[in-house]
Amino acid sequence: MLDKTTNLASLLKDPGLLVERAYIGGAWVEGADGRFDVTNPARGDVIAQVADVSRAQVAEAISAAEAAQPGWAAMTGKERAGVMRKWYDLMIENAEDLALILTAEMGKPLAEARGEIAYGASYIEFFGEEAKRIYGETIPGHLRNTRLMVLKQPIGVVGAITPWNFPNAMIARKVAPALAAGCSFLSRPAAETPLSALAMAVLAERAGVPAGVFNVLPSTSASEVGKEFCENPAVRKLTFTGSTEVGRILLRQAADQVMKCSMELGGNAPFIVFDDADLDAAVEGAMMCKFRNNGQTCVCANRIYVQDGVYDAFAAKLAEAVRALKVGDGLEDGTEAGPLISDKAVEKVREHLADAEAKGGSVVVGGNPHDLGGTFWEPTLVTGVTQEMKVAREETFGPLAPLFRFKDEDEVIAMANDTIFGLASYFYAKDLSRVYKVAEALEYGIVGVNTGIISTELGPFGGIKQSGMGREGSHLGIEDYLEMKYVCLSV
Numbered sequence: 001m002l003d004k005t006t007n008l009a010s011l012l013k014d015p016g017l018l019v020e021r022a023y024i025g026g027a028w029v030e031g032a033d034g035r036f037d038v039t040n041p042a043r044g045d046v047i048a049q050v051a052d053v054s055r056a057q058v059a060e061a062i063s064a065a066e067a068a069q070p071g072w073a074a075m076t077g078k079e080r081a082g083v084m085r086k087w088y089d090l091m092i093e094n095a096e097d098l099a100l101i102l103t104a105e106m107g108k109p110l111a112e113a114r115g116e117i118a119y120g121a122s123y124i125e126f127f128g129e130e131a132k133r134i135y136g137e138t139i140p141g142h143l144r145n146t147r148l149m150v151l152k153q154p155i156g157v158v159g160a161i162t163p164w165n166f167p168n169a170m171i172a173r174k175v176a177p178a179l180a181a182g183c184s185f186l187s188r189p190a191a192e193t194p195l196s197a198l199a200m201a202v203l204a205e206r207a208g209v210p211a212g213v214f215n216v217l218p219s220t221s222a223s224e225v226g227k228e229f230c231e232n233p234a235v236r237k238l239t240f241t242g243s244t245e246v247g248r249i250l251l252r253q254a255a256d257q258v259m260k261c262s263m264e265l266g267g268n269a270p271f272i273v274f275d276d277a278d279l280d281a282a283v284e285g286a287m288m289c290k291f292r293n294n295g296q297t298c299v300c301a302n303r304i305y306v307q308d309g310v311y312d313a314f315a316a317k318l319a320e321a322v323r324a325l326k327v328g329d330g331l332e333d334g335t336e337a338g339p340l341i342s343d344k345a346v347e348k349v350r351e352h353l354a355d356a357e358a359k360g361g362s363v364v365v366g367g368n369p370h371d372l373g374g375t376f377w378e379p380t381l382v383t384g385v386t387q388e389m390k391v392a393r394e395e396t397f398g399p400l401a402p403l404f405r406f407k408d409e410d411e412v413i414a415m416a417n418d419t420i421f422g423l424a425s426y427f428y429a430k431d432l433s434r435v436y437k438v439a440e441a442l443e444y445g446i447v448g449v450n451t452g453i454i455s456t457e458l459g460p461f462g463g464i465k466q467s468g469m470g471r472e473g474s475h476l477g478i479e480d481y482l483e484m485k486y487v488c489l490s491v
């Protein structure tokens with residue numbers, strides 16, 4: 001456990017993975033703006049003081065990335081694949097330390113942190129292999145002496161801004177296709193969770209990723225970093241995961257350079273249980289989908305719709321499962337729900353709960369700050385929820401499961417689609433015609449059918465509407481880091 005006497009380094013097999021300096025152009029440097037505290041959300045203790053880079057240092061890093069990119073792109077895909085495989089191997093060899101660092105700074109249960117490390121590493125492995133498969137095309141010419149070709153080339157220098165909820169995987173999901181394509185990469189991790197990104201850089205350096213190809217820029221001024229990424233002409237692409245609100249700001253800023261952007265933004269996932277569902281499977285799926293990372297993921301079930309005929313049975317089963325969740329310090333064995341990331345996150349849960357109760361909702365389980373204090377909250381189940389409540393329109397991002405009733409397919413499809421978001425959606429049903437009809441009717445980038453977990457490096461993860469643009473993962477995911485060149489050859 002971490003406390004005022006036991007520091008994080010003492011828990012690690014390799015304390016060299018715990019770095020507090022920024023990584024720019026292959027050098028470990030202090031921040032021109034001093035250092036900032038990183039705290040353990042479970043106990044509030046300061047676990048590190050990390051370099052706070054200035055906008056001028058971001059510009060230096062961009063120059064380093066610009067200088068390094070041609071050499072990295074000139075390597076063959078197979079050569080890049082070899083370096084990325086070594087990076088993957090090192091992430092797996094050091095997985096336990098990476099998981100401890102992740103839980104220490106973000107708070108999620110160690111078991112989930114181990115899962116995230118494996119998940120993040122899987123992108124490095126997958127896209128390392130894809131580096132060998134960046135195919136172009138030849139097209140029969142329109143004239144007898146003409147040949148047409150399509151070349152795929154790296155977009156160039158990539159700026160990335162990522163959130164605290166998956167401090168390893170959200171970076172891996174971006175840096176992997178970028179490096180595989182031959183791009184260079186600048187990572188600005190969330191100020192709450194920079195240590196995981198810095199540990200990734202330690203292993204990248206050991207794996208032989210050339211200086212300047214991967215840079216990590218911890219900073220307390222996200223907006224300054226974002227502006228430098230959007231305004232610096234050497235940056236060719238911006239990739240962001242976070243709120244739709246910040247996504248809008250970045251898109252506006254990127255518009256001046258007509259910069260290519262990938263945006264993985266907020267969600268408001270419906271989780272629908274039809275009367276022909278396997279109820280036990282649906283409860284298990286709802287628990288994983290709602291309470292993974294304590295509800296702090298963009299693909300968590302934000303609204304749970306249950307058809308009238310099975311509503312009471314499902315609610316009773318779900319209540320029993322919610323009550324059984326073990327809340328605690330993420331470093332404690334058996335913990336299933338850790339602290340929320342901040343007081344601001346707790347306030348959002350409290351606000352959504354109060355609004356639901358004020359408009360007729362009933363708290364069946366939980367509903368209060370947890371006895372552990374700090375940012376711990378009791379896993380909460382509310383029934384009698386309606387579309388008029390805030391929880392139906394805004395992303396709660398916490399351990400609050402709201403149950404809505406519905407009569408039939410048409411009603412629930414209309415309610416599920418009644419949102420500006422379109423990232424993930426889920427439903428449980430057995431009837432084949434219902435499965436096809438509902439999967440096609442849901443306006444989301446992702447549909448989970450009879451499952452509450454859709455995340456894999458093999459699938460194209462991403463949203464529609466105001467949940468963003470672009471896809472991360474699958475063979476399709478590398479396209480976001482490539483430019484297409486049409487060559488018209490007269491021979």
Ligand SMILES: NC(=O)C1=CN([C@@H]2O[C@H](COP(=O)(O)OP(=O)(O)OC[C@H]3O[C@@H](n4cnc5c(N)ncnc54)[C@H](OP(=O)(O)O)[C@@H]3O)[C@@H](O)[C@H]2O)C=CC1
Pocket residue numbers: 161162163164165188189190191192219220222223224225226227241242243244246247249250264265266267297298395396397
């Ligand atoms: N799609 C997803 O996976 C995620 C969605 N969210 C949604 O966002 C809500 C708020 O969470 P929060 O963490 O505050 O998300 P934010 O969108 O505010 O933060 C995400 C990242 O963007 C950075 N950032 C914030 N403002 C700017 C800016 N003006 N320019 C450039 N970068 C910026 C943050 O830096 P810093 O942290 O240092 O301020 C962080 O690294 C959540 O409740 C949830 O609804 C949040 C996280 C992930």
Ligand SMILES: O=C(O)[C@H](O)CS(=O)(=O)O
Pocket residue numbers: 165166169170241296297298299454455461
């Ligand atoms: O941003 C998130 O919440 C993650 O993308 C969710 S997942 O990919 O880990 O499922």
